[in-house]
Amino acid sequence: MAGGAAIWIxxxxxxxxxxxxxxxxxxxxxxxxxxxxxxxxxxxxxxxTVKSGLHYLLAVVVLGMFSYQRLSVDLFxxxxxxxxxxxxxxPGATPEIIESEVTKKIEEGVxxxxxxxxxxxxxYDGQGVVIIEFQLQVNGRKxxxxxxxxVAAIRANFRAEVKEPRVLRFDPSxxxxxxxxxxxDGKSGTQNLSPVELTNWxxxxxxxxxxxxxxxxxxxxxGGTKREINIYLNPxxxxxxxxxxxxxxxxxxxxxxDLPAGAIRSLTQERGV
Numbered sequence: 001m002a003g004g005a006a007i008w009i010x011x012x013x014x015x016x017x018x019x020x021x022x023x024x025x026x027x028x029x030x031x032x033x034x035x036x037x038x039x040x041x042x043x044x045x046x047x048x049t050v051k052s053g054l055h056y057l058l059a060v061v062v063l064g065m066f067s068y069q070r071l072s073v074d075l076f077x078x079x080x081x082x083x084x085x086x087x088x089x090x091p092g093a094t095p096e097i098i099e100s101e102v103t104k105k106i107e108e109g110v111x112x113x114x115x116x117x118x119x120x121x122x123x124y125d126g127q128g129v130v131i132i133e134f135q136l137q138v139n140g141r142k143x144x145x146x147x148x149x150x151v152a153a154i155r156a157n158f159r160a161e162v163k164e165p166r167v168l169r170f171d172p173s174x175x176x177x178x179x180x181x182x183x184x185d186g187k188s189g190t191q192n193l194s195p196v197e198l199t200n201w202x203x204x205x206x207x208x209x210x211x212x213x214x215x216x217x218x219x220x221x222x223g224g225t226k227r228e229i230n231i232y233l234n235p236x237x238x239x240x241x242x243x244x245x246x247x248x249x250x251x252x253x254x255x256x257x258d259l260p261a262g263a264i265r266s267l268t269q270e271r272g273v
Contacts, residue, residue: 082134083170084147086110087127089163095123102128102162109154113146144169182206199224 088102103121110132111119118133134143148167155165182202184192193201203221210219231252233245264271 080140081170082115082136082138082140082143084132084134084140084144085168085170086130086132086147086151086165087168088130088158088165089127090159090161091126091163092161093126095125098123098126098128101159103130105154105157106130106151106165110147110150113143113150115143140169195225196227199226 086106088106090098090102093101099121103123106128107119107121107130110116110130113132115134115138116132117135119130120133121128121130123129132143132147134140144167151165151167182198184198199221203224207219207221210216231248233248238244238248
């Protein structure tokens with residue numbers, strides 16, 4: 001692709017050079033042939049050479065223009081950037097806790113990998129992000145595998161509430177090419193969906209329809225409002241019963257679990273419990 005553009009540029013430069021030589025050469029004063037200062041090669045001898053050179057020059061220009069018109073354009077060309085991103089979620093944690101319990105441990109774990117050029121981290125509410133940039137000669141796939149091995153080795157050092165870290169490779173072609181905003185209907189006389197209902201519709205209906213469209217690689221839902229149950233504690237009742245907020249949190253966590261209990265078999269079917 002770049003060869004056609006280079007040929008076209010070189011041909012244009014050569015054409016300008018030849019035109020300049022012909023123009024300024026034709027304006028030189030005439031010198032008698034018996035003059036000692038006359039050039040050894042006169043215009044009659046060099047004219048055929050210039051003429052034949054112009055033929056080659058025009059061929060190069062035409063070939064360059066022909067190739068330039070067929071140059072393909074790609075918004076995100078296939079390039080391998082050795083950049084790996086580690087995302088770890090810790091629900092309910094502040095940025096300070098995320099930095100000390102998540103991002104700092106990940107940085108210390110992956111810092112020993114060879115070929116790292118830059119290592120940065122960002123701590124948010126409930127989430128920590130570590131960006132690892134490698135040198136350009138490092139293979140991106142090999143770098144991602146090395147990071148996964150290091151993160152798996154330090155997984156036991158995290159608290160139980162920290163979710164499984166995700167290791168992702170930076171790929172420009174995987175960026176979203178179309179963003180869609182979903183808003184409730186603002187017309188009067190219609191019943192608007194609540195934020196939770198609108199999120200469920202987008203996740204269970206719209207997302208699945210878009211994923212079935214040919215050519216769609218993935219659909220990501222961002223900014224939804226998930227269903228939550230708020231528990232408000234009464235300090236006086238807790239003191240009377242001798243219960244702490246941590247005990248209430250542990251009880252709710254233990255009761256809110258999906259555990260396999262086996263299977264129920266009949267003559268015609270089998271169902272898991």
